[in-house]
Amino acid sequence: MFDFFFNLNPVIQGLIKGLAVILVIFPLAGACSLAERKVSAWMQGRPGPNRAIVPWFAYVPFLGRFLQRLGVFHLMADGAKFLFKEEPVPGHVNKLYFVLAPALAMMPAFTTVTVVPFGAYFDGAGHAIPLVLANVDVGLLAVFAVSSLGVYSLILAGWASNSKYPFLGSVRASAQLISYELSMTLSVVPVFLWINAPGTPGTMSLAKVVEFQSLPGFWGGTWFIFLMPLSAAIFLISLFAETNRQPFDMPESESDLVGGFHTEYGAFKWSLFFVAEYSHMLVGSGVFTLLFLGGWNPLPWLPLADFVAWLHSLGGAAFVVHPLFVGVLSIALFLGKVLVVIFFFMWVRWTVPRFRYDQVMKLGWQKLLPLAIANLIFYALAIAWVQTR
């Protein structure tokens, strides 16, 4: 089956992969939005969306009712609505860029997904082969490079809308993204300093980072969140800012900018921004998981390989070591962690109120950036000390 796939024309391979990304990200983003609504509702003592139902589905005992209460059909209804409702294009906008902006928003969102490994299996030799659409060596650099392009769509949307609020929103967005990109990048440098020991071939691959967290021994099996908690914290905070999540939702700021950069957007174009935001969040959470939460390793100091071996010894069935099973298991573990991180995103959103714009800037430039630099110097010295010993 794999052979068949790998023997295909690379273009067709790429197409299939691209389609797969869209097919996965769109529902996932939708599910996230539903989760968002549910989580916020529960935190506020509300049931959340629980009304919509497909007519005949109501007759399915238990399940129908359960899915209805869960609000799953709201998701479908929303999707259908976005597709079919009228697309308003205000008269005063710059049409070309106005339409281009949401499309542009999708590109970095989808592109970054390709370089994020989401699982692994073991070949005959016991080497972990990461599951990733494009296993490029620049890994994280690619993610950073591409995802920062996302701000262009925001700027474009704000500018093309030709009205005050979107413009303010997009100006804020660009300032905010630039400010936090610095701290974010600096915060992960210690990780790569650690895995790129002198003498080894240098890499920025995310899979390598996971590999390093699956090494045997106490230091080897430690997730980087324990090893470098400050890095993790800075990265996480910057991630909030980069994905425009509360408390850093400057570009949208419903309360003072109506809707920020997407004020003039509606229907499907608006939903593209929406999906882009959630896929940014998904990718961000994925990267965080890979960098600091041990990727697809089930527990600290319990790498995937050991876990599979333990399962094998427990149950004995041969299929547990089959690459397919291991792959699926690793994906599940990885996705589980990502979802936990995403839940954390939502949890914070419905807890912390929004920052003021000057506070955002102050935090970025006066607090996080010096901290990230200090952190880098500290780890550089510490790693140099450890590795030259």
Place this chain on the structure above:
Amino acid sequence: MIAPAKPELVTVNIDGKEIAVPKGMNVIEAARQVGVDVPHYCYHPKLTIVGNCRMCLIEMGLPAVDPATKAPVMDPATGKQKINWIPRPQIGCATNASAGLHIRTQTPQVKDCREGVMEFLLINHPLDCPICDQAGECKLQEQSTGYGRGYSRFIEQKNVKPKRTLLGPRVMLDDERCILCSRCIRFSKEIAKDDVLGFIDRGSYSTLTCYPGKKLENNYSLNTVDICPVGALTSTDFRFKMRVWFLKQTNSIDPESSVGANTVAWSREGVIYRLTPRRNDEVNDTWMADSGRVLYKAVTAADRLTAVKVNGADSALDIAVHAAGELFKSAAGAVAIVGSGRSTVEEQFLTKKLATALSASTHLVSRVGQGDKILVSADRNPNVRGALVTGLIPALPTAQLAALGTAIDAGQVKTVVSVGEDLFAAGLNATQLAKVAVIYLGTHANATSGTAKVVLPTLTVFEKSGTFVNQQFRLQKFLKVVPGVSGATDDLVVLSKLVAATGGAAPSDLNPLWKALSAEVPALGTVTFANLPETGLLLDATPWAALSFVEGETLHFKPAAQAAVVTA
């Protein structure tokens, strides 16, 4: 009672305030002059005094004099003449001002009296304000707020009396509410001269009733409703139609005859609900005739003209005015104008302008009926004298347009403008009218409006402002009560457009119009619409002293000596 030409003034002291009033003046009126209100029910300034309600009790005192020497007795404490206060309260309505009279209206004793009277009055009162038409303008309610107890100590059964007695075609009596003030009885006897009402039975069983076999059906019966201080007498026309507190009051004039009784029109949201008299001591005192009270119904009558018509087809005002202009042109020098004694002074002025512009002959139709010697005069046009003053007509009008008929027969008239007059009723026949083109301005449909070439709907008295000159040559103004019905245009606008169609120009707004009026009409001098007093302005009648008007004697009006006998 005819007041002496130069009333002797006496100084009275009311609640410590000194005021000079004509000798013999009623204490209630004297107190009113110093801003002191003496509550009363039976007293009415235009009726005789009976003093049977006892609400107006006051304390009264006179300067003390030594019975033997007639020298003033001085009070050593104040250094002023001592006042001998009468220990028992007196009724104010039957006390007349005399030199040095002292009145106290705010003492505890007076207050006690008032509260006592109120409590007795309310013992048998049904307290049905929610269904009573008088609520909101009821004296009993008014005095209850000041002197009522707020609850009743009366634990026995209340009297039950008939509640829906028709005293006459227009007056309904609720006996339970009657406080036996006898105002209605005195009015019928003294003013309407139709003594049909009276009390029967005694004590709390006293009941107002009509003389057996008679009815309160004279043309002034509704005045009893106005003067009844409570809701005992109600008007069958206004009964249960609208609460008075919703109604807006606008000053108007009764257009039914040349008396020009002052009235108040009560309207809500463009609908008139009733007409009541407005006090004008020179014209109608506080009365008006029943026949004038229903005139508001003309505003919404089914035969109102609401569409401009040209040759019988619906049209627009400007097109119709243009058509009229064409008719004027084609009949140059052969136009006749039939003005109206029902038009206002302003309209007659514009009619006159139109006549001058067209060098047309002018005519007026007189309407003569039987004068009732009270408030309906023989001349049923409210404003014939206005036509004289503005110069629309030089002499008194006749009932039949004989001269115009002759002119038509002789072919000297091709176009007739009728301002609201039915030419058929005025004596022209169909053959005559077939020879001429009629331009009709009017409010209601009639035979003339049916055959007219051009029909221009105009407004009734209640939909416009203007002035009438009554039989005394008193210029009186009335104001717009409700907006005009849709489709009809203000007469002044129509007339000024017609004048414009002849190539002239005339203002259609009251203020500029009055500038022109006072400039061009000598009798009106410096009058403007705004500065015309509410009670009217007496004009100099000497230029018309030689005319023999048809009016006979009415309230506040005596015809000049050479006046002709009232025609039937």
Place this chain on the structure above:
Amino acid sequence: MAIIPLERKPLSLAERTYLPAILSGLKTTFARLLRPIETMEYPEQRPAIPPGYRGVPTLVKDPNGREKCVSCQLCEFVCPPKAIRITPGEIPADAPTAQVEKAPQAFEIDMLRCIYCGLCQEVCPEEAIFLQNQYSMSGYTRAEMVNHKDRLYELGGTLPDPHLKWDKKKAAAEHGNTH
């Protein structure tokens, strides 16, 4: 009143990072997440209406089925947004309740105007208009949102009457304390 200037305590380092505050906030929201839902699911569950609730104004009848309103128009007068419109009418002299004399011919309350202030109920001398439990009014047109007399009586129903003053009045007349 004296103004007392208060010195703000300077924030400690931990407080300045905001982290303890955020953490305790997170704790609160997480605890909420696990608590039962408090929202009432409206059309299926209905709130218990407390006594004295001011819902849609309605007209009521007395226990004998007599319409209590006598069209005194006080409510029309007092109504701040002018939601009430009454056309008064007369009760014919041969009707069983002829002693009341007056009753509304038409009675309209425009629920798009009504602000549920309760002044009409307060002012009514006949205790004929009550703001009762009905709290939800909806319609597709403006005209539908105007409650006419029949609908008002249908909504209002019958309320106990401690006075029955008109009945007493009739009884007194029949008893004969007339002259």
